[in-house]
Structure formats: structure tokens, C-alpha cells
Amino acid sequence: MKRFARLFTALDQTTKTNAKVAALAAYLQEAPEADRLWTVALLSGRRPKRTVTSTLLREWAAERAGLPLWLFEESYPIVGDLAETIALILPEGGGSDDRPLAEWIAVIQALPKMDEVERKATILAAWDGQGPVERFVFNKLMTGGFRMGVSQKLMTRALAQATGIDEPDLAHRLMGDWTPQTTTWEALIVAHDPSADLSRPYPFYLAYQLDAGPEELGAPEDWAAEYKWDGIRGQLVLRGGEHHVWSRGEELMTDRFPELAVTRDFVPPGTVIDGELLAWEEGADAPMSFNALQKRIGRKTVPKALLRDAPVVIRAYDLLEWNGEDIRARPFDDRRALLDAALADLPPECPIRPSPLLTFETWDALAALRAESRERQAEGVMLKRRASPYLSGRKKGDWWKWKVDPLMIDAVMIYAQQGHGRRANLFTDFTFAVRDGEALVPFTKAYSGLTDAEFRKITAWVRKNTLERYGPVRQVKPVHVFEIAFEGIQKSPRHKSGVALRFPRMSRWRLDKPAEEANTLDDLKDMLAAYG
Amino acid sequence: MASNPVLTVTDKGIYCPAGDFFIDPWRPVDRALITHGHADHARAGHARYLATRAAAPVMRHRLGDIRLEEIEYGEVRTIGDAEVSYHPAGHVPGSAQVRVEVNGEVWVVSGDYKTEADGLSEPFEPVRCHAFVTECTFGLPIFKWDPQAEVIADINAWWAANQAAGRVSVLGAYALGKAQRILANIDASQGPILTHGAVESTNDVLRGQGIALPETIRVTPETKPKDHPGALVLATPSALGTPWMRRFGAASSAFASGWMRMRGVRRRRSADRGFVMSDHADWDGLNAAIRETGAETVLVTHGYTSIFRRWLEEQGYDARIVETEYEGESLEGQGEGEEAA
Ligand SMILES: [Zn+2]
Numbered sequence: 127m128k129r130f131a132r133l134f135t136a137l138d139q140t141t142k143t144n145a146k147v148a149a150l151a152a153y154l155q156e157a158p159e160a161d162r163l164w165t166v167a168l169l170s171g172r173r174p175k176r177t178v179t180s181t182l183l184r185e186w187a188a189e190r191a192g193l194p195l196w197l198f199e200e201s202y203p204i205v206g207d208l209a210e211t212i213a214l215i216l217p218e219g220g221g222s223d224d225r226p227l228a229e230w231i232a233v234i235q236a237l238p239k240m241d242e243v244e245r246k247a248t249i250l251a252a253w254d255g256q257g258p259v260e261r262f263v264f265n266k267l268m269t270g271g272f273r274m275g276v277s278q279k280l281m282t283r284a285l286a287q288a289t290g291i292d293e294p295d296l297a298h299r300l301m302g303d304w305t306p307q308t309t310t311w312e313a314l315i316v317a318h319d320p321s322a323d324l325s326r327p328y329p330f331y332l333a334y335q336l337d338a339g340p341e342e343l344g345a346p347e348d349w350a351a352e353y354k355w356d357g358i359r360g361q362l363v364l365r366g367g368e369h370h371v372w373s374r375g376e377e378l379m380t381d382r383f384p385e386l387a388v389t390r391d392f393v394p395p396g397t398v399i400d401g402e403l404l405a406w407e408e409g410a411d412a413p414m415s416f417n418a419l420q421k422r423i424g425r426k427t428v429p430k431a432l433l434r435d436a437p438v439v440i441r442a443y444d445l446l447e448w449n450g451e452d453i454r455a456r457p458f459d460d461r462r463a464l465l466d467a468a469l470a471d472l473p474p475e476c477p478i479r480p481s482p483l484l485t486f487e488t489w490d491a492l493a494a495l496r497a498e499s500r501e502r503q504a505e506g507v508m509l510k511r512r513a514s515p516y517l518s519g520r521k522k523g524d525w526w527k528w529k530v531d532p533l534m535i536d537a538v539m540i541y542a543q544q545g546h547g548r549r550a551n552l553f554t555d556f557t558f559a560v561r562d563g564e565a566l567v568p569f570t571k572a573y574s575g576l577t578d579a580e581f582r583k584i585t586a587w588v589r590k591n592t593l594e595r596y597g598p599v600r601q602v603k604p605v606h607v608f609e610i611a612f613e614g615i616q617k618s619p620r621h622k623s624g625v626a627l628r629f630p631r632m633s634r635w636r637l638d639k640p641a642e643e644a645n646t647l648d649d650l651k652d653m654l655a656a657y658g
Numbered sequence: 659m660a661s662n663p664v665l666t667v668t669d670k671g672i673y674c675p676a677g678d679f680f681i682d683p684w685r686p687v688d689r690a691l692i693t694h695g696h697a698d699h700a701r702a703g704h705a706r707y708l709a710t711r712a713a714a715p716v717m718r719h720r721l722g723d724i725r726l727e728e729i730e731y732g733e734v735r736t737i738g739d740a741e742v743s744y745h746p747a748g749h750v751p752g753s754a755q756v757r758v759e760v761n762g763e764v765w766v767v768s769g770d771y772k773t774e775a776d777g778l779s780e781p782f783e784p785v786r787c788h789a790f791v792t793e794c795t796f797g798l799p800i801f802k803w804d805p806q807a808e809v810i811a812d813i814n815a816w817w818a819a820n821q822a823a824g825r826v827s828v829l830g831a832y833a834l835g836k837a838q839r840i841l842a843n844i845d846a847s848q849g850p851i852l853t854h855g856a857v858e859s860t861n862d863v864l865r866g867q868g869i870a871l872p873e874t875i876r877v878t879p880e881t882k883p884k885d886h887p888g889a890l891v892l893a894t895p896s897a898l899g900t901p902w903m904r905r906f907g908a909a910s911s912a913f914a915s916g917w918m919r920m921r922g923v924r925r926r927r928s929a930d931r932g933f934v935m936s937d938h939a940d941w942d943g944l945n946a947a948i949r950e951t952g953a954e955t956v957l958v959t960h961g962y963t964s965i966f967r968r969w970l971e972e973q974g975y976d977a978r979i980v981e982t983e984y985e986g987e988s989l990e991g992q993g994e995g996e997e998a999a
Pocket residue numbers: 694696699749770994
């Protein structure tokens with residue numbers, strides 16, 4: 127694995143895209159085919175599953191390092207990464223074991239079949255035989271969280287350089303339900319015929335965030351708009367009498383949404399729909415909250431009660447394949463007209479609903495519709511250029527998401543905790559409270575949104591104003607007020623305050639505001655009533 | 659321990675009642691014993707200073723016209739009822755541990771220290787004591803330094819690779835200590851070495867006191883990188899990624915710090931390379947140093963104090979935390995080595 131470790135180091139050591147692509151392209155030409163295939167798999171999100179519990183790994187690593195477990199546990203949050211903490215804490219290894227990447231992955235995949243004694247012996251032997259970088263990579267693969275700082279897009283570019291095959295063509299070849307165990311380098315990359323695979327989805331087109339208003343996009347009549355739904359992006363692939371549902375992360379979700387199986391009875395084969403999976407009660411005029419859908423996400427098989435309580439539909443917004451023909455190059459207006467025609471006569475028991483286009487003649491009119499997003503359980507509006515083809519990946523220009531402004535609340539900081547990594551020596555993780563009479567009720571944590579200078583300033587303050595220490599957590603004087611921005615609010619019995627926020631962050635340090643003027647629990651409850 | 663401890667901590671700093679002096683105080687006091695010239699230890703505003711002869715020039719350079727008395731390593735001074743001596747800390751040139759003895763009880767304040775000899779600073783010497791006040795900036799077992807020779811070889815190789823690619827190499831290192839440590843050890847025959855003004859001012863001071871450093875060229879607004887092909891530029895950490903760097907074109911940037919041991923820090927620092935090099939002791943260094951003092955009581959200052967205290971307690975020491983306002987090796991450019999903001 128030394129060659130792969132060198133590649134990993136080379137990618138890790140540069141921030142320059144061209145240098146990354148060059149290093150990866152060279153590796154994809156030189157490495158053994160099995161290792162190349164695994165590298166492409168890893169960089170397209172096909173990581174091996176976690177095969178050992180992290181609890182055991184921590185115990186074994188601490189034991190090998192001759193340290194008490196609590197010291198390992200204290201170090202871990204500071205490093206912020208289990209695989210790295212283990213690699214850093216172990217005694218220097220010999221680095222004499224240079225099995226290729228594919229063989230190490232085979233070792234990792236064999237771990238679940240071993241009993242615990244054998245598993246431990248295998249892992250300790252692996253650690254002892256590896257150098258520091260290989261050890262880190264091995265741990266990453268074993269814990270299922272391997273990332274290399276190279277996007278699938280850059281990997282595809284490097285692969286194109288290494289093989290001489292066109293980038294979009296490669297992107298399509300790499301889609302779908304393959305793993306290095308089910309294919310070979312030759313079959314997947316060199317001699318591949320995408321149409322042979324009935325389940326293969328198309329690469330998703332992703333929108334950019336529109337920060338200023340839409341005025342700079344030109345004439346409103348060149349643009350189609352619809353609400354931006356807060357669900358799971360998905361592709362419904364109907365071919366040869368089968369149906370497959372793919373997530374944006376190229377995960378096959380077919381079994382998680384069994385209600386979509388009936389679409390085979392209503393939509394002809396040779397159809398691929400791009401849309402949003404949403405929990406939607408029959409007859410309701412808006413989807414259920416993301417919370418309801420979330421209950422469905424983690425489950426491979428869905429119990430009946432949940433199917434009844436959170437039924438899922440796909441809100442269709444684009445048509446990528448029709449009559450077996452790839453129509454992505456046609457203008458959005460044409461694809462959309464075909465989609466509407468295809469869905470026009472569907473009965474209500476077929477869970478596909480077109481995502482309605484918004485009617486607007488001016489940008490102001492669209493802004494007014496956008497302002498209603500929250501009431502419709504939407505996150506804002508999507509803008510799509512009427513003449514645009516369906517591109518792949520995140521490309522600027524034709525699709526924009528114009529989100530609603532975040533919700534805000536002024537809260538009092540009551541606990542502080544040190545960050546990790548770059549911010550290991552700063553207090554960056556804070557707990558915030560709202561007032562409830564004389565009491566302060568904690569309701570959210572936030573750890574981003576301030577500048578480095580502000581984090582330094584608050585760190586110095588925390589050091590001098592600690593009331594109490596609870597392990598790594600410090601209770602501080604309830605003095606400072608921060609404006610907390612967030613995207614949504616939900617009921618949560620697990621929290622003392624009864625609410626949970628989506629994406630909370632510190633948007634402003636309200637040095638102008640005393641703690642007595644922070645918002646109250648009642649304010650928070652009003653927000654829950656309005657937007658929850 | 660006696661009911662009157664040799665040293666206590668007040669809101670101004672570490673204080674010796676028997677001698678009526680402070681060690682590295684953070685608020686203005688009458689008499690300050692200073693371990694070394696970094697901004698978080700040697701602050702402005704004290705009436706009288708005491709530091710080693712080797713630390714004095716940098717302190718005068720940084721703090722201006724101060725009333726500063728000099729002391730040799732190992733020399734014993736009596737201050738009030740206390741006997742005081744300074745011993746090498748191996749942190750930066752002139753850095754010292756301060757030994758304080760009152761009625762036969764010995765306390766040592768480490769200041770900042772590292773145990774590996776760096777070829778520039780006076781090498782660390784363990785001092786036997788009853789109580790040891792130690793820093794623990796890197797007091798976690800994840801912090802282990804490779805031998806200096808290996809890190810220097812990596813820096814030389816990075817420089818050479820950049821030269822081969824026609825790129826300037828810009829290396830961020832603290833203006834006092836780290837920059838000169840690198841200068842004193844790298845292969846200066848590889849090419850020209852340019853320096854940021856803050857680094858070069860410290861170089862001037864150290865050269866003036868007889869420390870040999872290879873030839874360097876100060877970067878000024880007139881400096882044209884074209885005239886110095888294949889150059890290595892030694893910059894302050896805070897100059898990395900600022901407009902100051904633009905003059906060097908598509909340069910490769912690197913940062914030398916103990917924090918570079920963590921991948922997350924290396925990546926978020928957004929320099930091309932991170933060299934793991936610190937002027938503070940690593941985990942093994944801290945533990946060895948503490949062991950060699952023979953102290954029963956250990957007081958821990960800046961760093962991962964609560965974790966390190968618990969560890970020491972399990973090793974059988976009477977260990978406590980001392981809250982100070984030292985900053986240690988900062989990543990943000992306002993810690994030691996940078997002029998205080
Ligand atoms: Zn220092």
C-alpha cells in the first residue's frame with residue numbers, strides 16, 4: 127500500500143487542483159489494475175462498510191500504545207478523527223508490510239467473519255507492519271469514512287487523462303450499481319457499454335446558490351421557477367420492467383421507498399425522472415416536515431406503521447430519459463413539456479406528482495412567492511434557464527437555488543468547549559439559551575459563523591469567566607448575546623427546550639445587547655408554531 | 659509542602675512572596691523575572707526586568723528602553739529571602755527555566771522548553787526540584803516529533819523540488835526562534851534565502867550577539883524575485899496568504915509548527931506543506947523532563963492542562979493546574995514570536 131499512501135500524501139500536500147489531477151492520473155496509469163479500480167471506487171463514494179466497532183478500535187489502540195483508555199478518549203475529539211488519532215497515538219511502526227491496496231481491503235472485508243480474538247490479532251499485526259500514512263489510510267478504510275480531498279469530478283478528469291476516454295462518457299460509465307467485486311477495470315472503464323445496465327442513473331445536475339437577487343440573471347421570461355423542496359433528491363429509473371431509485375450520493379434507495387414500486391404500472395419503461403422524495407399525507411396541500419422523512423432515511427426495510435404515517439411521493443421536476451432515449455441535451459422547456467404530458471393522466475395512487483412551475487412576470491412577483499416558501503414547507507425557489515440542457519455536476523449558469531433568509535433568534539451563551547483541529551486551542555463550540563423568567567433554558571449548540579479574530583476574543587473571555595468545569599465543558603457567565611441563524615425549527619422531546627433547530631450558526635455577536643434583552647422561550651415557541 | 663509555598667499565582671502572574679518578584683507576569687509589576695523574549699512571556703510595562711544575557715538583546719529590541727538586568731546561566735542571585743538562578747530551556751536562544759530556592763525548598767518554572775537540542779538554542783538542562791511549574795502546550799500523546807534531522811531533510815527536499823519546478827518556496831515560521839533554527843540547520847548552499855522584515859530584524863539582533871547564521875536577504879518593496887531564482891523565503895506565519903506573498907507568484911507555501919502534526923490543521927491552514935517542528939516539548943519530552951526533575955509536585959500551565967494534570971496524577975504526582983495568560987504556540991499568528999497586537 128506504499129504506492130497508494132504516496133498518492134494519498136501527494137493529494138493531501140497540495141491545494142492545487144492541477145497537481146492533484148496530475149498525481150492521480152499518474153497513479154491510475156501505473157498502479158496494478160485491482161488497486162486502480164479500488165481507487166476509482168473509493169473516489170466515487172463506493173467505500174467499504176465499517177467492519178469493526180470504534181469502541182474496540184479505541185481499546186486496542188490504547189492498549190498497543192500503553193496508555194489508559196480515557197487519555198485516548200480525550201485526545202480523540204481534539205484530533206477530530208478516529209483513524210488519525212489511532213495512527214498518531216500508536217508507537218512508530220516498522221512499515222515492512224507492503225501488500226497492495228486491494229489486498230488490504232480484502233483483509234478489511236474479511237474482518238466481520240472472524241471471531242474477536244482473530245480480528246484483534248489481524249488488526250494489531252496490520253498496525254505493526256505499516257508506516258504512519260498507510261496506518262492512517264488503513265484505519266480510514268476500516269472505519270468506513272475514507273476521503274481523499276478529491277471530488278468525483280476531479281477523479282473523472284484524472285481518469286480521462288489516464289485513459290484518453292472522454293470525461294462525460296466516463297462519468298456515465300461510473301454511475302450505477304457496481305463495486306470492485308462485481309466488475310473489472312477492463313469491463314467498467316475500457317470496454318463499457320452503459321446501456322447494458324438497466325439500473326444505471328444519469329449524473330445529477332446540481333444548482334448553485336444565488337446570493338444576490340435574480341435581477342442579474344436577465345429577463346424573467348427566460349427562466350422557469352418552482353419551489354425548492356426540502357426532501358431527498360432522487361432519480362427514478364424505469365427500464366425493462368424494473369424500477370430503481372437513486373440518491374444524489376449515488377446510493378440505491380429502491381427498497382427504502384417501496385411505495386414507488388407501483389410507478390411501474392403507470393409509467394412506460396425507458397423513463398428516467400429527476401425529482402425530490404417527500405413525505406406527503408394524502409390530500410394535504412404541503413409536504414410533511416423533513417423530520418417525518420428523516421424517520422424513513424435510516425431504514426432499509428420500512429414497517430407498515432411508518433409507511434402509513436409518512437408516505438413518500440416523488441415530486442418530479444425533470445425528465446432525463448423518455449422512450450429509452452437520453453433527452454438531457456434538449457432544452458428544459460421541452461423536457462418539462464414531455465414530463466407534464468407523461469404525468470398528466472396519472473391516478474392519485476401513483477406517487478409521482480409534478481413540481482408545479484411558478485407563474486411570475488417580474489422578479490418582484492417571484493420574490494413575493496419566495497417569501498411564502500416556509501409556509502409551503504419549501505426552502506426557497508429554484509430557477510432554471512428555459513433553454514438549458516441537463517448538465518452533470520455543479521455547474522454555474524443554468525440552475526440556481528434562491529433560498530429564503532434564515533430565521534434568527536438572540537440567545538445567551540452559557541457553555542463553551544474547545545474546538546479541534548485548527549481550532550484546538552480556541553473555544554469554538556458553544557451552547558446557547560433563551561430566557562424563561564429568571565431561568566436560562568439551553569436550546570441549541572453552534573460552532574461556526576464567527577471570524578477567527580472573534581473566536582480568539584471569546585476564547586480569552588471564556589478563560590477568565592469560567593464558573594464551573596465539567597470535563598472539557600466550561601460553564602461561563604451568562605453575559606454574551608449572539609444572534610443565532612437557522613434554517614428550520616422542529617419539535618423535539620429530546621431537548622429540554624422542546625425544540626430542535628436545523629443548521630444553527632452564530633451570525634452575529636451582539637455586543638450591543640445585554641443578556642436581559644435576549645429572546646425568550648415563548649419567542650422560540652412562537653417560531654415553532656409558525657414554522658415547525 | 660510548607661504552609662508558605664515558594665511560588666503562588668496572583669492575577670498579575672506567578673509570584674514569589676519571599677523575594678517579592680514575579681516570573682513572566684502578564685500585568686505590570688515592579689520586578690519581573692523573564693524566561694524568554696516571546697511576547698506572551700516578556701511583556702511591556704514592568705519597572706525592572708531580569709533575564710539571561712543571551713535573551714537580553716532581543717528583549718531590548720522588542721520592548722525598547724527597559725530597565726533590564728542580565729544574568730548568566732547557573733549564576734545564583736539572592737533576591738530578598740529567595741535564591742534565584744537561570745538554566746537553559748532549549749526553547750529559543752537565551753531561554754531559561756527559573757530556579758527559586760527558599761529555605762531549602764526548590765521550585766522551578768520551566769517557561770517554554772523543548773528537550774531536543776536544536777543546534778541553535780542552549781540545550782535543555784534538567785534541574786532537580788521539589789515543585790516543577792511546567793508548560794504543556796503539546797501535552798497529549800498524539801504529539802510526537804520526528805528527529806530534527808529528518809524534518810530538516812524534508813524541508814531541504816521540498817525546497818529542491820520547488821527549485822526544479824521553477825517555484826519560489828515560502829516557509830512560515832516564528833520570527834524569534836523557529837526561523838533561526840531552520841536557518842541554522844538547512845542546507846544553505848541550495849540557493850538564496852530571503853527573509854520577511856520581522857524575521858530579518860531578529861536575525862540582525864542574534865548575529866549582533868555572535869550567533870552564526872547563513873547569509874540572508876531582507877525582502878523590501880524593491881525586491882524582485884526574478885533576481886533570486888530558486889529562493890527560499892522565510893516569512894512570519896501571519897504573512898502567509900497575505901498580499902505580501904503575491905510578489906513571489908505561484909510559490910509553494912509551507913508552515914512549520916507542532917500543530918502540523920494534525921491533518922485537519924494542515925489542511926485548514928491551506929499551506930501546501932506542513933512541517934511538524936516545534937520549539938515546545940512533545941509528549942515524550944514533557945514526561946521525560948518532569949521525571950528528571952525528581953519533583954513530587956507538578957503545576958501545569960498553558961496547553962491541555964486538565965488532561966495532562968489527570969495523567970500526571972495517575973503517574974503518582976501531586977499535580978495541579980495554574981491558570982495563566984500565556985498563549986503558547988499559536989496558529990493564528992498572535993501567540994509567541996509575533997509582536998503582540
Ligand atoms: Zn515561547
